Amino acid sequence: MTVAELATKLNLKVLSGSNGLDREISGAYTSDLLSDVMGGINEGMLWITLQTHVNVMAIASLKEIAAVILVKNLTPEANTVEQSNNEGIPILSTAEATFDISGKIYQLLNA
Amino acid sequence: MDLEFNVQGGDFVRAGNASSQIKKVLKQLNADSAIIKRVVVALYEAEVNIAAHAYDGVIRANIDTERIRLLLDDNGPGIPDIERAMTPGYSTASSAVREMGFGAGMGLPNIRANADEFVITSEVGKGTHLEITVYLNQ
Ligand SMILES: Nc1ncnc2c1ncn2[C@@H]1O[C@H](COP(=O)(O)OP(=O)(O)O)[C@@H](O)[C@H]1O
Ligand SMILES: [Mg+2]
Numbered sequence: 001m002t003v004a005e006l007a008t009k010l011n012l013k014v015l016s017g018s019n020g021l022d023r024e025i026s027g028a029y030t031s032d033l034l035s036d037v038m039g040g041i042n043e044g045m046l047w048i049t050l051q052t053h054v055n056v057m058a059i060a061s062l063k064e065i066a067a068v069i070l071v072k073n074l075t076p077e078a079n080t081v082e083q084s085n086n087e088g089i090p091i092l093s094t095a096e097a098t099f100d101i102s103g104k105i106y107q108l109l110n111a
Numbered sequence: 112m113d114l115e116f117n118v119q120g121g122d123f124v125r126a127g128n129a130s131s132q133i134k135k136v137l138k139q140l141n142a143d144s145a146i147i148k149r150v151v152v153a154l155y156e157a158e159v160n161i162a163a164h165a166y167d168g169v170i171r172a173n174i175d176t177e178r179i180r181l182l183l184d185d186n187g188p189g190i191p192d193i194e195r196a197m198t199p200g201y202s203t204a205s206s207a208v209r210e211m212g213f214g215a216g217m218g219l220p221n222i223r224a225n226a227d228e229f230v231i232t233s234e235v236g237k238g239t240h241l242e243i244t245v246y247l248n249q
Contacts, residue, residue, distance in 0.1 A: 012165070013160075033212050033215040033217070034159075034211070034212040034215070035156065035213070035215045035216075035217035035218050035221055036217060037233055038152050038155060038156065038221060039152060039217065039221045039224070042147075043144075049212075051212045052209065053123070053211055054123075054124055055126065055127065055211065055212075055213075058126065058127030058130075058131070059127075060157070061128065061131065061147070062130055062131060062134060062151045062152075062155060063151075063187060069113050081122065103228055
């Protein structure tokens with residue numbers, strides 16, 4: 001499944017990095033601890049988080065993930081948006097809380 | 112090949128810059144992508160530790176056909192008990208740093224897990240020195 005397909009299925013808002021919407025999704029990781037994500041996320045995964053600062057994109061880019069999903073309608077900071085556009089790694093948002101969106105993504109990816 | 116980067120304490124916006132540059136260089140050298148990932152995880156954690164815990168620091172990278180060696184030297188408070196600092200979950204990070212999602216106390220353990228060789232020495236009141244080696248052909 002691509003990031004664009006996921007966004008349509010789960011009604012996610014594309015906030016930035018739309019040049020990367022054709023990235024293929026290999027899995028997902030839910031965490032707000034950056035070291036945990038750094039150690040645990042792999043290439044092509046989605047990262048579900050409530051962190052909005054620019055270090056999110058540093059990790060997203062270093063680990064070559066597919067996209068970042070912000071929960072609870074959180075909005076990324078300006079430099080986070082800028083780096084998302086530069087790297088072509090989309091930031092998507094949902095109104096849902098972490099548990100609910102993670103569950104839905106789990107179901108979709110394991111269907 | 113030798114590369115050098117400066118890191119400022121408190122500067123989280125630029126933290127990750129050295130890791131990103133080193134990643135590009137290793138890609139150009141056609142290093143294995145799993146090995147590049149290990150280098151990047153270790154260096155990113157070390158870079159963030161200077162930003163989070165020290166005043167300023169220098170990162171020196173030496174790359175040859177066999178391995179990459181990263182030397183990190185900071186001016187900072189140093190680490191009084193290195194064994195304790197290496198314990199997963201141990202952190203003295205400020206609450207502001209924790210709110211950003213840093214300060215989980217997993218940085219040094221992540222470095223050790225991803226390096227082939229890892230040496231850390233520190234002098235209280237002076238600073239901390241890290242040597243991270245990753246072999247490129249394994
Ligand atoms: N460069 C450094 N200078 C001073 N103290 C450090 C440095 N690196 C690590 N430490 C100490 O070791 C602890 C554990 O480091 P780490 O495992 O990276 O966790 P964290 O950075 O999340 O606190 C830190 O909280 C800090 O007390
Ligand atoms: Mg750390």
